[in-house]
Amino acid sequence: MPEPSSAKPRPFLALLQRDLLLSIRRSGETLLPLFFLFAVVILIPLGVGPGPNVLSLIAPGMVWVAALLSSLLALDQLFRSDLQDGTLEQWFVGHSSGWAQLLARLLSHWLVSAIPVITFSPFAAIMLHLPVDALPILVLTLIIGTPALSLIGSLAAALTLTTRGAGGLLPILVFPMVVPLLIFATGAVALAAEGHASSAHLGLLLAFTILNLTLMPLAIRAALKLNLE
Amino acid sequence: MVIVNTLLSARQLTFQRHGLNVFQPVDLALNPGHAIVVQGSNGAGKTTLLRLLAGVLEPSDGEVLFEQDPLFHGHLPAVKGDLSCRENLAFERKLGASSVSIASALLQVGLAGLGARPARSLSAGQTRRLGLARLLVRTSPIWLLDEPYASLDADGCHQVDQLIHQHLETGGGVILSTHQQMPDLQHPIQYLAVAPVGNGCPQGASSDA
Numbered sequence: 001m002p003e004p005s006s007a008k009p010r011p012f013l014a015l016l017q018r019d020l021l022l023s024i025r026r027s028g029e030t031l032l033p034l035f036f037l038f039a040v041v042i043l044i045p046l047g048v049g050p051g052p053n054v055l056s057l058i059a060p061g062m063v064w065v066a067a068l069l070s071s072l073l074a075l076d077q078l079f080r081s082d083l084q085d086g087t088l089e090q091w092f093v094g095h096s097s098g099w100a101q102l103l104a105r106l107l108s109h110w111l112v113s114a115i116p117v118i119t120f121s122p123f124a125a126i127m128l129h130l131p132v133d134a135l136p137i138l139v140l141t142l143i144i145g146t147p148a149l150s151l152i153g154s155l156a157a158a159l160t161l162t163t164r165g166a167g168g169l170l171p172i173l174v175f176p177m178v179v180p181l182l183i184f185a186t187g188a189v190a191l192a193a194e195g196h197a198s199s200a201h202l203g204l205l206l207a208f209t210i211l212n213l214t215l216m217p218l219a220i221r222a223a224l225k226l227n228l229e
Numbered sequence: 230m231v232i233v234n235t236l237l238s239a240r241q242l243t244f245q246r247h248g249l250n251v252f253q254p255v256d257l258a259l260n261p262g263h264a265i266v267v268q269g270s271n272g273a274g275k276t277t278l279l280r281l282l283a284g285v286l287e288p289s290d291g292e293v294l295f296e297q298d299p300l301f302h303g304h305l306p307a308v309k310g311d312l313s314c315r316e317n318l319a320f321e322r323k324l325g326a327s328s329v330s331i332a333s334a335l336l337q338v339g340l341a342g343l344g345a346r347p348a349r350s351l352s353a354g355q356t357r358r359l360g361l362a363r364l365l366v367r368t369s370p371i372w373l374l375d376e377p378y379a380s381l382d383a384d385g386c387h388q389v390d391q392l393i394h395q396h397l398e399t400g401g402g403v404i405l406s407t408h409q410q411m412p413d414l415q416h417p418i419q420y421l422a423v424a425p426v427g428n429g430c431p432q433g434a435s436s437d438a
Contacts, residue, residue: 014323018309025311086305089285094298096284228285229246 015104023112029077033070034116040066041124052129059128060138060189064182066124067117067142071149074113075170078105078157079224089228102221106154114146130193137192141185141205148209151216152177158223180208234260236371236402237282237299241291244277250426251277254291259402261370262416264393267406269423275406276304278423279375282404299371304379306360310349314340314359317348318366327368334365339388353380361392372396374405386410 023030044062048054082088091098121142122135130138156173160166188201238258244251252274259265269275280286282293283301308317318331335341338358343351348359357380364372377389390413393403397416405412412418 011324014320018312018320021316022309022311084305085309086303086307087309089280089283089303089305090301090307092285093283093301094295096298225287 011100012104015101016108019105019108020112023108029074030112031116032073033067033113034120036070036073037063037066037117037120037124040069041127044128056129056131056193059125059130060134060186060193061182062128063121063125063130063138064141064145064186064189067121067146068149068178068182070117071113071146071153072171072174074109075153075157075174076167078109078154079161080157083161083227088224092225092228098221098224099217102217102224106150106217106220109154110147110150114142114150118142118146130189133195134189134193137198137202138189140202141188144202144205144209145181145185148181148212149178151212151220155216155220155223158220158227161224161227181205184208235294236261236297237293237295237404239282239291239293242278242281242288242293243290244274244281244286245289250289253424253426255421255423257404257419257421259371259404261400261402262397263402263419264397264412264414264416265402265404265419265421266412267404267421267423268408269406269425271408273423273425275408275423276375279303279373279404279406283373295371297369297371299373300364300367300369301373301375302360302364302377303375306348306356307363308348308356308359310347313345313347314351314362315344317359318362321363322366325368327366329365331366334362337365337388337392338362339385354382354385357381358385358388361389364396365392370401372401372403372405374403376407377405378407378410387413390414 040062044058045055048058079088082091091101118139121138125135125138126132153170153174156170157166159173160169163169184201184205188198188205191198191201236259239255242255252269255278257265267275267278277286279301280303281288283299283303284293285301308314309320312320314335315331318334322331329337331344332341335344338361340355340358340362343355348356351359357377361377372393374389374393377393378386381389393405393412394414394416396403397414
């Protein structure tokens with residue numbers, strides 16, 4: 001008789017802790033999206049001219065496009081290192097369905113790639129002369145929208161896991177799926193900048209994210225299992 | 230329970246790639262204190278069979294039965310290069326720890342004193358040893374070892390035999406695949422030949438297995 005272990009294992013917390021620790025160890029890679037956001041925000045005034053009229057018009061779109069593109073940077077290694085060191089196949093050993101591992105990974109990915117961008121987005125927006133009244137809405141759209149962004153990117157990363165030259169394929173897979181996200185999010189911020197209510201856009205954005213939260217994990221897990229064969 | 234002792238059993242297990250069976254259907258039953266050695270030429274499907282038994286792959290037909298989750302030691306070590314040896318094992322312990330401490334697991338696989346080293350700085354053989362230490366700090370009666378002797382020196386191979394011996398002594402069961410080094414054990418060993426479909430010619434098997 002094998003003796004039952006004294007403490008009930010809590011895989012989700014252990015996995016989340018390890019994923020976050022690994023992200024800290026690779027902080028150069030982890031902070032890349034944030035550097036990218038600021039690189040875009042600093043370069044745009046140089047390209048289109050520093051006039052506040054032009055900048056404040058394009059600010060919502062620019063911050064969001066930068067956030068969207070920067071999220072692609074962190075995707076390539078999302079599951080690849082696990083595939084290469086054999087951790088990925090361990091996800092499915094025994095009765096384990098891989099859910100704890102997958103959800104811990106998705107959560108840690110969102111925490112390390114999106115939270116820094118959300119935190120510093122008001123500064124980026126101020127640099128582009130976005131009206132201060134619209135800042136809370138901008139942050140809100142990012143909080144609502146980035147989980148969907150992470151999930152869509154994760155699906156693309158999972159699908160292209162064993163594809164050679166996946167770097168080129170990733171954006172092609174991601175961009176069509178994030179178009180609604182971009183339209184509703186920038187629409188909400190633009191309305192707020194003009195002093196209108198933006199709750200309709202925010203509602204649609206939230207619906208889009210909830211749809212992704214429900215369906216994407218299923219698709220990502222299936223794609224990962226396919227790639228293990 | 231009708232079958233009291235069997236740790237893991239497989240019935241008419243097959244796996245198909247591109248519509249073809251990778252190997253002939255496999256039946257096996259692993260009992261406590263027993264070892265099953267899976268033999269076969271390169272590409273015969275040894276790795277595929279072990280991954281099926283571990284649950285990583287879904288069988289095309291047949292079934293695998295086990296009550297407690299097996300531990301799987303594959304070709305890849307399943308350790309994180311950015312973490313130290315000790316951190317890697319500490320993580321494994323959180324998934325269900327055995328009574329073996331991290332220090333003693335490292336000692337048993339011949340990595341004593343290297344606990345603080347990042348796993349990426351280990352040599353190929355040392356990484357394999359760290360992968361074996363994973364088995365020691367976790368608790369499961371079933372070990373599935375895919376080529377446990379690969380990359381190991383004579384001393385390392387002897388240590389693998391000792392670990393398997395200890396595990397069998399305590400009522401565990403081991404299924405291992407190998408194509409050269411044979412385990413040197415006092416316990417009953419069953420041999421299982423994995424036969425690729427198509428008269429022993431490995432062309433039917435996948436090229437990437």
